[in-house]
Amino acid sequence: MPxxxxxxxxxxxxxxxxxxxxxxxMVGVAPSGHTGTSGVVGGPHNSTVRHCLNRTQHQVCNWxxxxxxxxxxxxxxxxxxxxxxxxxxxxxDRWRRLELAKRRCVYTVLRLSLPLGASTGSRLPGxxxxxxxxxxxxxxxxxxxxxxxxxxxxxxxxDDERERRRVSLHEPYRTLVGHFRHEVGHYYWxxxxxxxxxxxxxxxxxxxxxxxxxxxxxxxxxxxxxxxxNTRCVSxxxxxxxxxxxxETWAHYLHSVDTLxxxxxxxxxxxxxxxxxxxxxxxxxxxxxxxxxxENLLDRWIPLTLALNAINRGMGLPDVYPFxxxxxxxxxxxFIHELIALSSLQSSSGFHVTSSLTxxxxxxxxxxxx
Ligand SMILES: [Zn+2]
Ligand SMILES: [Zn+2]
Numbered sequence: 001m002p003x004x005x006x007x008x009x010x011x012x013x014x015x016x017x018x019x020x021x022x023x024x025x026m027v028g029v030a031p032s033g034h035t036g037t038s039g040v041v042g043g044p045h046n047s048t049v050r051h052c053l054n055r056t057q058h059q060v061c062n063w064x065x066x067x068x069x070x071x072x073x074x075x076x077x078x079x080x081x082x083x084x085x086x087x088x089x090x091x092x093d094r095w096r097r098l099e100l101a102k103r104r105c106v107y108t109v110l111r112l113s114l115p116l117g118a119s120t121g122s123r124l125p126g127x128x129x130x131x132x133x134x135x136x137x138x139x140x141x142x143x144x145x146x147x148x149x150x151x152x153x154x155x156x157x158x159d160d161e162r163e164r165r166r167v168s169l170h171e172p173y174r175t176l177v178g179h180f181r182h183e184v185g186h187y188y189w190x191x192x193x194x195x196x197x198x199x200x201x202x203x204x205x206x207x208x209x210x211x212x213x214x215x216x217x218x219x220x221x222x223x224x225x226x227x228x229x230n231t232r233c234v235s236x237x238x239x240x241x242x243x244x245x246x247x248e249t250w251a252h253y254l255h256s257v258d259t260l261x262x263x264x265x266x267x268x269x270x271x272x273x274x275x276x277x278x279x280x281x282x283x284x285x286x287x288x289x290x291x292x293x294x295e296n297l298l299d300r301w302i303p304l305t306l307a308l309n310a311i312n313r314g315m316g317l318p319d320v321y322p323f324x325x326x327x328x329x330x331x332x333x334x335f336i337h338e339l340i341a342l343s344s345l346q347s348s349s350g351f352h353v354t355s356s357l358t359x360x361x362x363x364x365x366x367x368x369x370x
Contacts, residue, residue, distance in 0.1 A: 008062040018064035052077050060096045076106045082130035084154050094157035101176035108258045113344035127187055145186035172322035185250030192339045205332050206242040216241040232328040249332045256301040294337045
């Protein structure tokens with residue numbers, strides 16, 4: 001019986017389940033009080049974990065913590081600084097959907113060994129989240145990033161409202177997980193690019209970010225994207241400003257590594273004509289994004305998206321991945337891949353990611369370090 005990332009109960013026996021981040025697997029969690037200790041667990045690794053407080057109080061989380069962890073909240077929930085006002089009808093369901101999308105994003109961030117906490121010497125703050133609804137008398141809450149704080153307008157958690165916005169903005173794709181992946185991209189620009197030796201290369205690929213952001217955004221909404229946006233960007237919105245181009249491209253990178261890992265966990269592999277041995281063959285719990293060079297990742301991602309799109313069309317559904325990546329955007333994705341590999345190498349994160357991109361065997365990485 002397969003168990004999914006979103007599950008909180010076994011559908012066969014109703015046993016409580018939770019996600020154990022330290023082993024990257026779903027484990028059984030004894031119900032509160034079952035063994036005399038709240039939430040004691042016997043997982044496959046005989047680890048002892050307990051539910052996150054956001055599960056026991058609100059059923060909005062399915063991650064677990066070590067019994068020894070003094071924190072009440074899991075790694076994902078402890079990033080929250082403002083949660084939805086639960087006195088408002090519907091907000092509990094909105095919050096649950098938001099947390100699920102957020103956990104997917106946080107999982108991939110951790111899988112890539114990217115930092116969540118403040119940088120050394122606190123030059124940069126850690127990542128945090130605010131979930132806000134539009135106040136009755138305004139102003140409208142903008143989904144945005146500011147110095148590590150990501151604000152999400154919780155109206156986006158309503159399918160009808162999000163779809164209305166998608167259509168009115170002429171977007172082919174608009175999802176909660178896409179929002180999270182985009183906004184964390186802004187945060188990691190601060191961490192991986194700004195005030196580093198990589199800024200010059202960033203400007204070569206994405207353009208000069210000192211361009212006035214507010215007027216660039218205003219121009220985009222007044223005039224639409226430039227006609228040639230699809231020759232250099234993953235999406236029309238990416239043409240707004242180099243910062244948005246980075247965040248959009250970053251989101252696509254996270255889309256690809258998360259989806260490839262999910263495909264691999266089901267044993268789904270697609271060989272390409274150019275590279276017949278490139279089929280995904282990584283066991284569940286492995287790290288396909290870390291063990292393949294960038295070309296191999298792309299070789300797997302493109303055929304997978306073509307297949308997924310065709311399957312969806314067979315069911316009368318929209319394309320899973322309604323994008324075409326132009327060669328210039330491929331180079332941007334490669335830059336992001338290399339920066340993440342470098343960051344992963346320098347990370348002391350306890351969450352394992354296997355990376356073959358060591359300075360010894362990756363010429364591109366050596367070039368970036370230099
Ligand atoms: Zn949690
Ligand atoms: Zn943005």
